Amino acid sequence: MIPNMKFYVISIVAIFAALGIGIYIGFTLDTQSFVAEQKEDIATKLEERFDFLTNENQQLKLSLKEIEVENDNYKYFIDSTYEEIVKGRLNGSKIAIIETNDDYMYSGIGQILETAGANVINVTTINDRIMNEEMLKDIYNELKIPISGNKLIASSIEELTKSLVTGEETEFVKKLIEKNFVDVVGVIDQPIDYVIVAGGSIREDKERLTLIDQIIVNTVKNMDRSVVGIEKLKSNYSYMETYKSFRISTIDNVDTSIGKVSLILTMEGRPGHYGLKQTAEELVPSLSLPILEYSKER
Structure with missing residues (x-):
C-alpha cells in the first residue's frame, strides 16, 4: 500500500523540526560556553588590573610619605632659621x-x-x-x-x-x-x-x-x-x-x-x-x- 502525501509531509516536517531543534540546542550550548569563557577572561583581566592599581597605590603612598617627610624637614628648617634672616632689618x-x-x-x-x-x-x-x-x-x-x-x-x-x-x-x-x-x-x-x-x-x-x-x-x-x-x-x-x-x-x-x-x-x-x-x-x-x-x- 503506497503511503499517501499527508504521511510524506508530516515526515518531512518532523525531520526539519528535529534538525532545527538540534541546531538551536547546539548553538545554545556553544553560546553558553563562549559566555563562560568571556566571563573568566574578563574576571582575570579585572584581577590583573586590580593588582596593578593596588601596587601603584602603594607606590604613590610611599612617594607621598617621602614628600611629606621632606616638606616637614623644609618647614623645620624655615621655622628654625627665618628669624635670623630678618634680624635687625x-x-x-x-x-x-x-x-x-x-x-x-x-x-x-x-x-x-x-x-x-x-x-x-x-x-x-x-x-x-x-x-x-x-x-x-x-x-x-x-x-x-x-x-x-x-x-x-x-x-x-x-x-x-x-x-x-x-x-x-x-x-x-x-x-x-x-x-x-x-x-x-x-x-x-x-x-x-x-x-x-x-x-x-x-x-x-x-x-x-x-x-x-x-x-x-x-x-x-x-x-x-x-x-x-x-x-x-x-x-x-x-x-x-x-x-x-x-x-x-x-x-x-x-x-x-x-x-x-x-x-x-x-x-x-x-x-x-x-x-x-x-x-x-x-x-x-x-x-x-x-x-x-x-x-x-x-
Missing part, C-alpha cells in the same frame, strides 16, 4: 598695625617685627560699630564737632588714621576707643614710620573696603608714610586684589614663616605682591639685588 622703625575688621587677629606678627628691630607702637582693631552713622553722630554731637556732608564714616576713619600716624590722641579718638568703635592695644603718643593694614574678612563687604581700608591707605600716603597690606593665607574673602588696586605692596600669607619674612623684606624696601594666592606675583622678595636696585627694577 627694621632697626628703630615705629610701626602701627591697623586691623580693618575684627574677623581675624594679627597681633602675632608683632614678634617678628620686634625681631627685625622694629617697635610696634600700637595695634588697632576697627569694630563693626564704626559702620553705624547714627552712633557716630552721637560722638560728633557730644564733642560739638560740626557734621558736614554724608561722609561721616570716611571722615572718622581719616581722623583716626591721622591720630595713629602723628601719635596725637584727639578727643574724638578717645571717644571712639571709649565707646568700643575701635580697640587699641598700646599707646598713641609718638609718630609712626610705617602702617600695616591687616585685611581679609569672613564675608564680602565692598562698602567697608571703600570706607575704611581705602581711606586708611590714602590718608597714610598723603602723610608721606609707608603702608603695606597683609592678610592670612586662609582668609575667607581676600582683600589682596583690592589692595593691589590701591597701589600698595601686599603679602597674602603673613601667618606663615615665609609670609613673615616677606613682610619684613618688603618693609625694608622691596615693594611687590608676595605670597601664594592668584594675586601674588612672587613667593618672596628677592635678596639677589640690593634694595635700591631691586626697587628700580620693580
Whole structure:
C-alpha cells in the first residue's frame, strides 16, 4: 500500500523540526560556553588590573610619605632659621598695625617685627560699630564737632588714621576707643614710620573696603608714610586684589614663616605682591639685588 502525501509531509516536517531543534540546542550550548569563557577572561583581566592599581597605590603612598617627610624637614628648617634672616632689618622703625575688621587677629606678627628691630607702637582693631552713622553722630554731637556732608564714616576713619600716624590722641579718638568703635592695644603718643593694614574678612563687604581700608591707605600716603597690606593665607574673602588696586605692596600669607619674612623684606624696601594666592606675583622678595636696585627694577 503506497503511503499517501499527508504521511510524506508530516515526515518531512518532523525531520526539519528535529534538525532545527538540534541546531538551536547546539548553538545554545556553544553560546553558553563562549559566555563562560568571556566571563573568566574578563574576571582575570579585572584581577590583573586590580593588582596593578593596588601596587601603584602603594607606590604613590610611599612617594607621598617621602614628600611629606621632606616638606616637614623644609618647614623645620624655615621655622628654625627665618628669624635670623630678618634680624635687625627694621632697626628703630615705629610701626602701627591697623586691623580693618575684627574677623581675624594679627597681633602675632608683632614678634617678628620686634625681631627685625622694629617697635610696634600700637595695634588697632576697627569694630563693626564704626559702620553705624547714627552712633557716630552721637560722638560728633557730644564733642560739638560740626557734621558736614554724608561722609561721616570716611571722615572718622581719616581722623583716626591721622591720630595713629602723628601719635596725637584727639578727643574724638578717645571717644571712639571709649565707646568700643575701635580697640587699641598700646599707646598713641609718638609718630609712626610705617602702617600695616591687616585685611581679609569672613564675608564680602565692598562698602567697608571703600570706607575704611581705602581711606586708611590714602590718608597714610598723603602723610608721606609707608603702608603695606597683609592678610592670612586662609582668609575667607581676600582683600589682596583690592589692595593691589590701591597701589600698595601686599603679602597674602603673613601667618606663615615665609609670609613673615616677606613682610619684613618688603618693609625694608622691596615693594611687590608676595605670597601664594592668584594675586601674588612672587613667593618672596628677592635678596639677589640690593634694595635700591631691586626697587628700580620693580
